[in-house]
Every structure is written in structure tokens, then in C-alpha cells.
Amino acid sequence: MALNLENIAKKSATDGEINWVTASFMMLFHVGAIAALFFFSWKLVLLAVFLNWVAGSLGIGMGYHRLLTHRGYKTHKWIEYFFTICATLALEGGPIFWVATHRIHHRYSDHEGDPHSPIDGKWWAHMGWILVGKSMHHDTTTLARYVPDLAKDKFHVWITKYHYVPMIVLAGVLFAIGGLPCVLWGVFFRTVLGLHSTWLVNSATHSWGYRRFQTRDRSTNSWWVGLLAWGEGWHNNHHAHPVSARHGLAWYEVDANWYGIWLLKKLGLAWNVYCAKLPSKQSVKKAAKALGESIPSEMIPRTQASTDFASV
Numbered sequence: 001m002a003l004n005l006e007n008i009a010k011k012s013a014t015d016g017e018i019n020w021v022t023a024s025f026m027m028l029f030h031v032g033a034i035a036a037l038f039f040f041s042w043k044l045v046l047l048a049v050f051l052n053w054v055a056g057s058l059g060i061g062m063g064y065h066r067l068l069t070h071r072g073y074k075t076h077k078w079i080e081y082f083f084t085i086c087a088t089l090a091l092e093g094g095p096i097f098w099v100a101t102h103r104i105h106h107r108y109s110d111h112e113g114d115p116h117s118p119i120d121g122k123w124w125a126h127m128g129w130i131l132v133g134k135s136m137h138h139d140t141t142t143l144a145r146y147v148p149d150l151a152k153d154k155f156h157v158w159i160t161k162y163h164y165v166p167m168i169v170l171a172g173v174l175f176a177i178g179g180l181p182c183v184l185w186g187v188f189f190r191t192v193l194g195l196h197s198t199w200l201v202n203s204a205t206h207s208w209g210y211r212r213f214q215t216r217d218r219s220t221n222s223w224w225v226g227l228l229a230w231g232e233g234w235h236n237n238h239h240a241h242p243v244s245a246r247h248g249l250a251w252y253e254v255d256a257n258w259y260g261i262w263l264l265k266k267l268g269l270a271w272n273v274y275c276a277k278l279p280s281k282q283s284v285k286k287a288a289k290a291l292g293e294s295i296p297s298e299m300i301p302r303t304q305a306s307t308d309f310a311s312v
Contacts, residue, residue, distance in 0.1 A: 023131050029091065029195075032188025039181035047182065048190040051089070051170075053256075056194045057230040059087030061257035065232070068150065069099045072245030073261055073273040081155055085166050091191045092198065094160025100146040105202075106242055109217035116202040118218070126203035127195075197228040205235035212249075213240035221253070231255030237276070244276035 036044075063083030066072045084095050092098055101115055108114040118125040143151065150156040167187065174182040200222075209220030219239040226233030226248065234247040234255060248255030264270035 018132055019130070025091075026127070026131065029188050029192050032184055033192035036181070036184035036189035039184055041181070044178075044181055044185040048185045048193070051186050051190045052194050053230070054086050055089040055190070056197060057257055057260060058083055059085075060090050060092060060194075060198060061230045061232055062260050063087045064092075064095060064098050065102065066245050066257060066261065068095055068156075069102045070243050070245075072243050073265070073270045075264060075270045079264070079269060081159075084156065084159055088159065088163040088166045089170060089191075090194050090198070091167065092195070094163035095156050096143060096147050096150050096160040099150060100143050103146045104142075106239070109215075109219070109239060110206060111217075118203055118206045122203050122207060125206060126199045129202075130199075197225075197230075198232070200225045201229055201232045201235060205233055209233075209236070211236050213237070215239045223253070226254055231257040231259075241276035243274050245273050246275045246277075249276060249278050 063080070064087045067075065067080060067083060087098070088094065105114055105116065110117045110119055116125045116129040121128065171183050171187050174186045204225050205220050205222045206218045207220070209222040209225075211220055213236055215236060217239055219236040221236045222233040224233065225235075231247050231254065232238075234249070234253050237249050237253070238244070238247045245261050246255060246258040247253075248258060261270055261273060265273050
């Protein structure tokens with residue numbers, strides 16, 4: 001395992017030092033995203049939305065996050081690898097570094113050691129942490145501690161080292177199909193939109209929104225981040241039940257990533273799907289009666305600070 005991790009280890013910037021390679025690519029992609037606006041067409045917008053779904057929902061949400069990081073469900077290896085390739089199109093690095101960073105975030109969420117907490121500043125939580133310091137470039141000791149499962153998988157080690165290859169291939173295909181406008185919308189604009197959507201989960205949903213659960217961090221639920229990030233905005237729900245493959249627990253909490261996992265389950269392509277559920281009003285009343293209490297219906301809140309949790 002150590003040998004595999006040595007092959008993908010990166011030299012990181014020291015604390016306070018700018019990661020110039022990362023900063024240069026971020027600047028380039030933002031310039032490309034602005035340039036895309038000068039080649040506007042609805043077909044290109046639809047192309048960007050579709051590829052944003054592929055990279056952001058199939059890749060980051062269903063793949064990197066709910067499958068690889070938290071193992072909220074199980075699926076076939078070929079689907080896991082497909083989702084991983086989709087995730088590399090988001091320009092958020094390879095799976096081993098992404099998963100390690102996110103597991104560290106959950107361990108130290110909004111406390112010292114959290115790589116991207118708004119406690120250190122909202123700009124820092126949004127994208128400053130990417131540009132300065134160690135960022136996602138962990139040493140082999142840290143990786144061995146937080147991602148021992150992925151370190152044993154040759155594919156995940158390989159794709160982490162060459163995570164930029166799928167993006168280059170996609171850019172080539174888009175250029176062959178529609179020239180520069182297709183590349184600007186399908187790669188640059190789409191990627192920048194996806195990056196900021198992901199970063200908003202780190203910044204906005206630890207700053208503004210409502211809290212259903214009293215977690216030890218500052219996580220919140222945000223409907224607009226939920227829409228932008230394919231369901232990742234129900235962050236307080238997620239921090240309360242990190243293994244749950246479903247983040248939008250109420251009917252009005254739109255969770256596109258959960259709908260995708262639910263569809264996989266219905267097709268027989270996903271199993272051991274862990275799902276947190278809010279208790280019904282009836283179950284709350286029954287529990288109250290069992291305690292010899294009588295709670296008027298108008299006093300029962302719409303949601304409760306507890307859940308039922310099961311594999312479905």
C-alpha cells in the first residue's frame with residue numbers, strides 16, 4: 001500500500017505559500033468561462049448542463065462523496081470506476097486525495113484541523129484553501145491513515161495519478177465535434193460552475209441556512225446550494241448522518257444525487273443503500289403515549305431532531 005501511495009504523492013506548498021500550479025489553472029478556467037459567454041447558444045448551455053450533471057452528480061455527488069468517501073451504498077466495480085472517471089471531469093483532483101480531504105473534514109469539522117472551515121474565513125472555506133498551503137496534497141502517512149481502502153485499489157491509485165487525462169480526452173472530443181465554442185462551454189464554463197457549486201457546500205452550508213440537527217459543527221441546510229450541487233446542499237442532514245446515501249430527508253428537500261442512487265437500486269445496480277428517514281408524526285405520537293404524555297398535534301414540529309436509520 002505504501003508503495004502505491006508513494007507513486008501519487010505530491011509536493012505541497014508550505015503553509016501560507018500559494019500553490020501556483022493550482023492558481024494558474026483556476027485563473028485559466030475562469031478566463032475561459034468568461035470567454036464562453038461571447039459564444040452563447042442554447043445548445044451550448046444544454047451541453048454544459050448535461051456535462052455538469054455527469055461530472056457533478058454522477059461523479060462528485062454519487063461517486064466521490066456518497067460512494068467512495070462514506071460508502072452509503074454498494075454497487076458493481078465497473079459502475080464505481082465509471083463514476084470515478086466522471087468525477088475527474090470536475091477538476092477536483094483524483095479520488096484518493098479528494099476522499100482523504102473529505103474524511104479529514106468530517107473528523108475535524110469546524111474545528112482545528114478542518115481544511116476548509118468558514119471559521120477561518122468564508123473566502124478561505126470557499127476557495128482560498130485550494131490556492132494556499134497543503135490543500136489536497138497530503139503526504140503518504142496521511143493518505144495511508146484516511147484512505148486505506150482506496151490505496152489497495154490499483155485503478156483508484158492509477159486514476160489519481162492521471163486524473164487529468166479524462167478531461168483532456170473530453171476537450172479533444174468536444175473540439176472535434178463543435179470547435180472552440182464547444183470546448184469553452186463544455187469544459188471551461190461547465191467546470192467553473194461545478195467548482196463553485198462544490199465550494200459553496202464548504203462555505204455557504206457552514207454559514208447560512210437552517211439546522212435540523214444539533215451537530216458539533218456549524219453545518220446547515222441550504223435549498224439553493226442543494227439545487228446547484230445536485231442535492232449536496234442539505235449539509236446539516238449529511239453531517240448528522242454521514243453514511244446516509246440520502247441527504248434530502250424531507251419531501252421538499254430536492255436531492256438529485258439520491259434520486260440517481262434510488263434508480264440504481266430499483267434497477268438492481270445498487271444494494272445495501274443506507275438511508276436516514278425522518279420519523280412520522282404518528283410515530284412521535286406513539287412514542288409520547290408510551291411515555292404517558294399527551295402532545296397536542298399543533299405542538300408537534302414538522303421535522304424532528306432524530307431519524308430512523310436503515311439499509312433499504
